[in-house]
Amino acid sequence: MARVSPDQMRSLLKVYFIAGSTNCIEDPVKVLEDAIRGGITIFQYREKGEGCLVDKEKLALGRRLQQACKENGIPFLVNDDLELALELDADGVHIGQEDEDAARVREKIGDKILGVSVHNLEEAEKAIQSGADYFGVGPIFPTATKKDAGAVQGTAMIEELKGFGIPIVGIGGINAHNAEMVMEAGADGVSVITAISHAKDVRTAATQLSEKVKGGQA
Numbered sequence: 001m002a003r004v005s006p007d008q009m010r011s012l013l014k015v016y017f018i019a020g021s022t023n024c025i026e027d028p029v030k031v032l033e034d035a036i037r038g039g040i041t042i043f044q045y046r047e048k049g050e051g052c053l054v055d056k057e058k059l060a061l062g063r064r065l066q067q068a069c070k071e072n073g074i075p076f077l078v079n080d081d082l083e084l085a086l087e088l089d090a091d092g093v094h095i096g097q098e099d100e101d102a103a104r105v106r107e108k109i110g111d112k113i114l115g116v117s118v119h120n121l122e123e124a125e126k127a128i129q130s131g132a133d134y135f136g137v138g139p140i141f142p143t144a145t146k147k148d149a150g151a152v153q154g155t156a157m158i159e160e161l162k163g164f165g166i167p168i169v170g171i172g173g174i175n176a177h178n179a180e181m182v183m184e185a186g187a188d189g190v191s192v193i194t195a196i197s198h199a200k201d202v203r204t205a206a207t208q209l210s211e212k213v214k215g216g217q218a
């Protein structure tokens with residue numbers, strides 16, 4: 001499998017759903033299947049936070065979520081856990097500044113998708129040198145999901161980083177009401193957790209977000 005091209009990455013990043021067992025009220029696989037029906041374009045398994053699954057249970061849920069993605073042609077990425085990503089033969093990995101070194105991850109995953117969280121120009125330059133396929137930029141708005149999220153950045157950092165020409169997805173407190181601002185700032189997509197996972201109607205929430213991001217196109 002060759003490296004994803006920047007244009008392919010940009011279209012994949014449009015509606016980026018991220019979830020793990022702690023973000024879902026009902027079965028995470030059902031939530032993911034409804035989100036896929038609603039139009040998400042990529043999924044990241046992020047099993048993290050108080051009460052998260054570990055070891056065999058984490059692997060088992062990862063396999064079930066990956067299967068749902070495979071059946072629907074949606075790329076399946078893993079957050080943080082490189083070993084899990086390799087064991088599942090995931091389509092890629094997302095790592096932050098506190099996780100494994102991006103260059104080492106790139107070496108280990110070959111041509112799989114590599115996403116890196118970046119918060120400033122210096123981190124962005126390092127991520128490019130390490131072979132990142134996209135930047136995760138945020139938190140754009142206040143978020144309750146990530147306890148150790150950095151300072152709320154607004155959309156300014158997106159404007160600053162888009163000059164690198166690397167695909168960018170915004171993350172942090174994004175929902176159907178503020179997603180257009182993120183896209184207008186130059187992001188290629190929006191990444192959400194609770195705006196979809198805690199929705200009364202997950203499929204509709206994903207569809208509403210998708211319509212905002214794709215500018216009302218179906």
Ligand SMILES: Nc1nc(C(F)(F)F)ncc1COP(=O)(O)OP(=O)(O)O
Pocket residue numbers: 016018044046048079080094095096097098099115116117135136137146169170171191
């Ligand atoms: N998981 C993420 N996914 C994205 C994505 F770009 F995919 F939207 N951006 C940012 C993060 C945050 O990644 P990180 O800084 O390592 O924190 P955590 O490991 O707690 O998620």
Ligand SMILES: [Mg+2]
Pocket residue numbers: 079080094095096097099
């Ligand atoms: Mg991380």
